[in-house]
Amino acid sequence: MSLVSGPGRGGITDDRLPHELRLFVDKHVCYIQSLDTRKDELEYWLTEHLRLSGLYWGLTALHLLGRPDGLPRNEVLDFVMSCMHDNGGFGAAPGHDAHMLYTISAVQILATLDAFGELEERVGGGRQKIGQYIASLQDTTTGTFAGDEWGETDTRFLYGALNALSLLGLLDLVNINQAVEHIQECANFDGGYGTSPGAESHAGQIFTCVAALSIAGRLDLVDRDKLGGWLSERQLKNGGLNGRPEKKEDVCYSWWVASSLAMIGRLHWIDAEKLTKFILNCQDPELGGFADRPGNMVDVFHTVFGIAGLSLVKYAGLVEVDPVYCMPLAVTKRALGKLK
Amino acid sequence: MASHGVRRVTANQVRTEQARQKELQQITEYKDLVDLVNTKCSYKIAEIQYTIEVLALTTKLLTENPEYYTIWNHRRRILQQLFTPPSASDSSIPPSADKSVLDFVSDDLRFTFSLLKQFPKCYWIWNHRRWALKAGESLLQTSIARQLWLAEFELVGKMLRADSRNFHAWSYRRFVVAQLERIPASSDMTGSSTDADKSMVEAEFAYTTKMIKTNLSNFSAWHNRSKLIPRLLDQRQADEIARRKMFDNELSQIDVAINTDPWDQSIWYYHQFLMSTLSPTNPRDSAIMLELNNHDRLRYYEQEIGGIRDILEDETDCKWIYESLLQYAPFYLEIEGGTKMFTTLDMREWLSQLRRLDPLRKGRWDDLERSLSL
Numbered sequence: 001m002s003l004v005s006g007p008g009r010g011g012i013t014d015d016r017l018p019h020e021l022r023l024f025v026d027k028h029v030c031y032i033q034s035l036d037t038r039k040d041e042l043e044y045w046l047t048e049h050l051r052l053s054g055l056y057w058g059l060t061a062l063h064l065l066g067r068p069d070g071l072p073r074n075e076v077l078d079f080v081m082s083c084m085h086d087n088g089g090f091g092a093a094p095g096h097d098a099h100m101l102y103t104i105s106a107v108q109i110l111a112t113l114d115a116f117g118e119l120e121e122r123v124g125g126g127r128q129k130i131g132q133y134i135a136s137l138q139d140t141t142t143g144t145f146a147g148d149e150w151g152e153t154d155t156r157f158l159y160g161a162l163n164a165l166s167l168l169g170l171l172d173l174v175n176i177n178q179a180v181e182h183i184q185e186c187a188n189f190d191g192g193y194g195t196s197p198g199a200e201s202h203a204g205q206i207f208t209c210v211a212a213l214s215i216a217g218r219l220d221l222v223d224r225d226k227l228g229g230w231l232s233e234r235q236l237k238n239g240g241l242n243g244r245p246e247k248k249e250d251v252c253y254s255w256w257v258a259s260s261l262a263m264i265g266r267l268h269w270i271d272a273e274k275l276t277k278f279i280l281n282c283q284d285p286e287l288g289g290f291a292d293r294p295g296n297m298v299d300v301f302h303t304v305f306g307i308a309g310l311s312l313v314k315y316a317g318l319v320e321v322d323p324v325y326c327m328p329l330a331v332t333k334r335a336l337g338k339l340k
Numbered sequence: 341m342a343s344h345g346v347r348r349v350t351a352n353q354v355r356t357e358q359a360r361q362k363e364l365q366q367i368t369e370y371k372d373l374v375d376l377v378n379t380k381c382s383y384k385i386a387e388i389q390y391t392i393e394v395l396a397l398t399t400k401l402l403t404e405n406p407e408y409y410t411i412w413n414h415r416r417r418i419l420q421q422l423f424t425p426p427s428a429s430d431s432s433i434p435p436s437a438d439k440s441v442l443d444f445v446s447d448d449l450r451f452t453f454s455l456l457k458q459f460p461k462c463y464w465i466w467n468h469r470r471w472a473l474k475a476g477e478s479l480l481q482t483s484i485a486r487q488l489w490l491a492e493f494e495l496v497g498k499m500l501r502a503d504s505r506n507f508h509a510w511s512y513r514r515f516v517v518a519q520l521e522r523i524p525a526s527s528d529m530t531g532s533s534t535d536a537d538k539s540m541v542e543a544e545f546a547y548t549t550k551m552i553k554t555n556l557s558n559f560s561a562w563h564n565r566s567k568l569i570p571r572l573l574d575q576r577q578a579d580e581i582a583r584r585k586m587f588d589n590e591l592s593q594i595d596v597a598i599n600t601d602p603w604d605q606s607i608w609y610y611h612q613f614l615m616s617t618l619s620p621t622n623p624r625d626s627a628i629m630l631e632l633n634n635h636d637r638l639r640y641y642e643q644e645i646g647g648i649r650d651i652l653e654d655e656t657d658c659k660w661i662y663e664s665l666l667q668y669a670p671f672y673l674e675i676e677g678g679t680k681m682f683t684t685l686d687m688r689e690w691l692s693q694l695r696r697l698d699p700l701r702k703g704r705w706d707d708l709e710r711s712l713s714l
Contacts, residue, residue, distance in 0.1 A: 042366050042370065046404075099409065194507075201563070233701075244559065245605045245606055246557055268704075291348065293345070295348055297347070
């Protein structure tokens, strides 16, 4: 069981949107379910390197839509396990090399399915193995994390490591203080954070740094008013959010910006109603799914971040999302609660 | 990563049977190529074929799909094998081996450049380029390696001309600078060159000036400038007079820009950076002036608040003006409790203008009203 992550085929375009904007839940469920049946499209094969993350995006979207059984649980589990390597890491799909990004997606799916027990049944000591793989990617001189053995480092990987290790209950495998120090080195005068020390503030990286600090219990290091001010300026007149000054709006920033604002208690600094309208306008009302902007091709990446954004601003009928993990709050509470 | 900016096709544009057959044919060809590369590079089988021919196959596949990270990994494993032929593996690399390693590295630089032009935001391509240069450096003469790193400025320049905000390109530029600052300019200078000799901070500062002159709205360039100035001053071993001169020059430059176009938020952010360096809690590594007293601070706050207020004579509908006034006012008040420059009434007026011009951020203005006790 896996999902294609590329663009969808078209429904109607934005000029024909119904006057009464609403969330087309059933359409989105069908869209996500249909993603594994599109093997006659080249895009399905060209996006194989995203498959496991695509599955996390689709599964999370379904849970937030209140349809946790929308995908067959055993098939999902089989696919996840088929991506696992002997070293404890996961690749994007069977035959793809292990990488931090897909290892995080695997852990998030296992947590969502409450399947850490089954992981141990299938792979003895599986939880420890995954934890060791992630821990092995920490750079012991700087505290940051690499994506894989080839050494690319980025605050995305640092966040992913803390996300997955906390869900596994294995944060003690890494040097948290050093990781926190590294995040502080990525901080800029505007209150934001970049990919690495010296890099420009970017809403996606701000999400990773603030969420990592949240997991480490060090949100006290964030200048909430300064960062909140910068993040709130990401909202444009059309209600959508951009990722940096003078850039265009994009549905995925509905998540990166709004979740960061939520973590620092400043979500009320943007207009939730206008954001809701913008996100709903990015739906394909006929065939389901969300695009980056109204009228564009949908994909499962923008679908989950659109729905998660709506959940953050408490759109009626959606399951509550955890701004730190982009998973249902009930799931992270269960996973983290079990560890206490 | 996902489809950005691709228009949705409408339902009546669904592909014809002919188009479907063509796509199925493309899928078969693509999958055959994937299977071929993966079979030849699989490390589970005994006879791995790390040859020039398989390298060419990865070129073909990555041209079709540069996001396929495992194929980049295969390519690096093949190159590692080709870099060290068995005959030379146990001794130091003879000078004649330089050429072939250099050829491989140069090929990969050309290859990734052509891909970056099509896919300027693909992490894996940038990543591979870094690896190829680093791997080459460990096998090549220092002078040759240095030449390769230096040539990267041409690539970065081209990428930033195409998109002056591409943060991959800016990050890569900083990375290249760090490598060149690490490698001595010539091999016989090893150990004798000082940090200042190797530093490129002056050249990089000049580059941000050039980029800003082309387009004032380039916040990426302003950002880089904010990181370079403190280093530049330390490296020049600037005294307080020189530091103050730098600060005043930057401030007057940005004041002119604000007066020209108060709607440009990049400029306001840089103004905020300069003003943030006045704070007593400003960290040393982002300091411009080192010996500030409250009298100096007050003078700068007065000068800037006054200057910004003057813009209101011509422009009353630009929210950045009111936002900045309310941002700097508390710093001024902290030092000068007498509010000689402005009154609480003025601040209330600025806030009500902000509410009028920027209703999206109403919640923020509510909080601001409370925190300023207005």
